[in-house]
Amino acid sequence: MDERFSGFGAFILYTITAGMMLFILAPLLLVMAVSVSDSYFVTFPPQGFTLKWYAKVLQDRDFLEAMRLSILLALGTTAGSLLLGVPAAFALVRGNFFGLAAIKGFLLSPLIFPALITGLALLQVLTKLGSQDARLNLLIGHVVVTSPYVIRTVVTSLQLVDENLEDAARTLGANRLTTFWRVTLPQIASGVAAGGLFAFMVSFDNYPVTMWLANSEYSPVPLVLMRQLVNVFDPSVPAMSTIIILMAMVGVLLLEKLVGLRRALAA
Amino acid sequence: MRSSEVRLDRLCKEYNRTVAVDDVSLTIEPGHMVALLGPSGCGKTTCLRMIAGLIRPTSGDVFVNDKRMTDVPVHRRNVGMLFQNYALFPHLTVEENIAFGLEMRGISKADAARKVGEALNLVQLSSFGKRYPAQLSGGQQQRVALGRALVIEPAMLLLDEPLGALDKGLRESMQVELRALQRRLGLTTIMVTHDQDEALTMADKIVVMRDGKLEQVGSATEIYQRPTSKFVAKFIGASNLFEGLVEQRNGSGAVIRVSPELSLQVDQISPSANDVMVSIRPEAIVVEKVGQNPAAQRANSVMARVDQAIYRGFVSHYYLKTPSGGQIVVFEQNQSQQAGLRYAVGEEVVARWETPSNHVIARH
Numbered sequence: 001m002d003e004r005f006s007g008f009g010a011f012i013l014y015t016i017t018a019g020m021m022l023f024i025l026a027p028l029l030l031v032m033a034v035s036v037s038d039s040y041f042v043t044f045p046p047q048g049f050t051l052k053w054y055a056k057v058l059q060d061r062d063f064l065e066a067m068r069l070s071i072l073l074a075l076g077t078t079a080g081s082l083l084l085g086v087p088a089a090f091a092l093v094r095g096n097f098f099g100l101a102a103i104k105g106f107l108l109s110p111l112i113f114p115a116l117i118t119g120l121a122l123l124q125v126l127t128k129l130g131s132q133d134a135r136l137n138l139l140i141g142h143v144v145v146t147s148p149y150v151i152r153t154v155v156t157s158l159q160l161v162d163e164n165l166e167d168a169a170r171t172l173g174a175n176r177l178t179t180f181w182r183v184t185l186p187q188i189a190s191g192v193a194a195g196g197l198f199a200f201m202v203s204f205d206n207y208p209v210t211m212w213l214a215n216s217e218y219s220p221v222p223l224v225l226m227r228q229l230v231n232v233f234d235p236s237v238p239a240m241s242t243i244i245i246l247m248a249m250v251g252v253l254l255l256e257k258l259v260g261l262r263r264a265l266a267a
Numbered sequence: 268m269r270s271s272e273v274r275l276d277r278l279c280k281e282y283n284r285t286v287a288v289d290d291v292s293l294t295i296e297p298g299h300m301v302a303l304l305g306p307s308g309c310g311k312t313t314c315l316r317m318i319a320g321l322i323r324p325t326s327g328d329v330f331v332n333d334k335r336m337t338d339v340p341v342h343r344r345n346v347g348m349l350f351q352n353y354a355l356f357p358h359l360t361v362e363e364n365i366a367f368g369l370e371m372r373g374i375s376k377a378d379a380a381r382k383v384g385e386a387l388n389l390v391q392l393s394s395f396g397k398r399y400p401a402q403l404s405g406g407q408q409q410r411v412a413l414g415r416a417l418v419i420e421p422a423m424l425l426l427d428e429p430l431g432a433l434d435k436g437l438r439e440s441m442q443v444e445l446r447a448l449q450r451r452l453g454l455t456t457i458m459v460t461h462d463q464d465e466a467l468t469m470a471d472k473i474v475v476m477r478d479g480k481l482e483q484v485g486s487a488t489e490i491y492q493r494p495t496s497k498f499v500a501k502f503i504g505a506s507n508l509f510e511g512l513v514e515q516r517n518g519s520g521a522v523i524r525v526s527p528e529l530s531l532q533v534d535q536i537s538p539s540a541n542d543v544m545v546s547i548r549p550e551a552i553v554v555e556k557v558g559q560n561p562a563a564q565r566a567n568s569v570m571a572r573v574d575q576a577i578y579r580g581f582v583s584h585y586y587l588k589t590p591s592g593g594q595i596v597v598f599e600q601n602q603s604q605q606a607g608l609r610y611a612v613g614e615e616v617v618a619r620w621e622t623p624s625n626h627v628i629a630r631h
Contacts, residue, residue: 175342
């Protein structure tokens, strides 16, 4: 749309947009505000200003251990879901085999299945298989939950790539693998990056699946946060939350800088 | 540059029991340019892609210089291919695009740079090496694609509707240019097109395809002047087609009765043919005023009324209606001093033509 809104229409549009932004952002801003409150309980409006809760959180060994676990888990999940999701997307878009549509529907299914059920089902399967390592179980669970995001973003960007580009590369002497690396991947880089970021973020704050697969030894951030919330609801919880919010923002800004977020999500 | 002979031997391709290419055998002589011509869905593109190695035939083989290529993967076949939408790599510059094939062949950077320079010269884009494809016009992009295909010194050049996306004027000048270059390099070339003018302009040999099968193979003149089927007669250029019965035989020829007012004299007809179809090209017919030619009841001549008259610059099109309702299309070349159309709509005229213009088509 080239025409710019003006007059009364513009006023309505901007008001509604501003309202929506406020609706989405207000809870986050609230959390950030109470995290610097100089009181022993979470109160609003915050009283005074202090960074002591951040100091406390950053010295809390449980929290730091959980952060380390969550970041490693999210990185592993990102790698795993990209390794599974990109070839799967390629097969879904370029392939031509019996049951393609059914498989497509199935691979995207965790997006509609409740994560809670997925987590429980995974726990049962992994227990039956005798998989005892919570870290491995978490990795498997998170890859299952996140690869549909990767598949979805990569499928949409792959659909925009002209197949003739690949054919041209092959006639020029590139085998399929070289063609993928040198020709296809540069075209879908934004989709892959967006899928990877989704995978990282979804893994990092996933609660429903994590809840089933974690144990007392290996608890990712969302579980630690919840435990803390139940025990003592002091401003260290909002401080932890703020750290996570900032991480998410950095991730989004990074993606915007690297490939352009609008390009990545338009895919 | 080497010239290769390409031979297709009983090539077939089926998709889920639909036959796309049905038993195609064809030999393309070294250095020739052959056009696969036909409507969309006739299997011409599938044929080209099987020659390239992008599609695996269901049965049959592709030979290049008598070497069986059917099992050789596309990236080892050394074919240069041009696509309708150019298929330039958008993330690479013009130079990098052209260098791609050289890089895949492991040619040293210095040699590659020299060859890229030569290729850019060949396609007259020397000053465009550092640009990206999106910064070029359609014609320039196709030149880059041509340079990219030629720089690898391919065994053959395959063109998949290469000029289809260009506008008319540019397309025609590119046709002539591409043909001249192909001749100069002596490169065996196979092109796919649905545009009969393109096929007539560029090809040594035209292969008309229909429903996956070869309909007729021949030079432009053969295909145009002596179509072997109604399909070819209608697909290549415009044609007046008359169905009739042999009325009287004279030597190797015959008089064919089309309607009460129209009979045709043909010079050559098979002795067994009785029920035939005759094609007459619109430009072979002369339109005259009534009364100018008193013997109107001779063969190859008919009274008609002008139904539509269209002035098209160097040529005028007349659509005539005969008394029994038949339509005759006439193309008449305009003279430079002529003031518009020679006949008006509704005018009674006589259409006549010479016997050699009557071409008998076998009826299927």
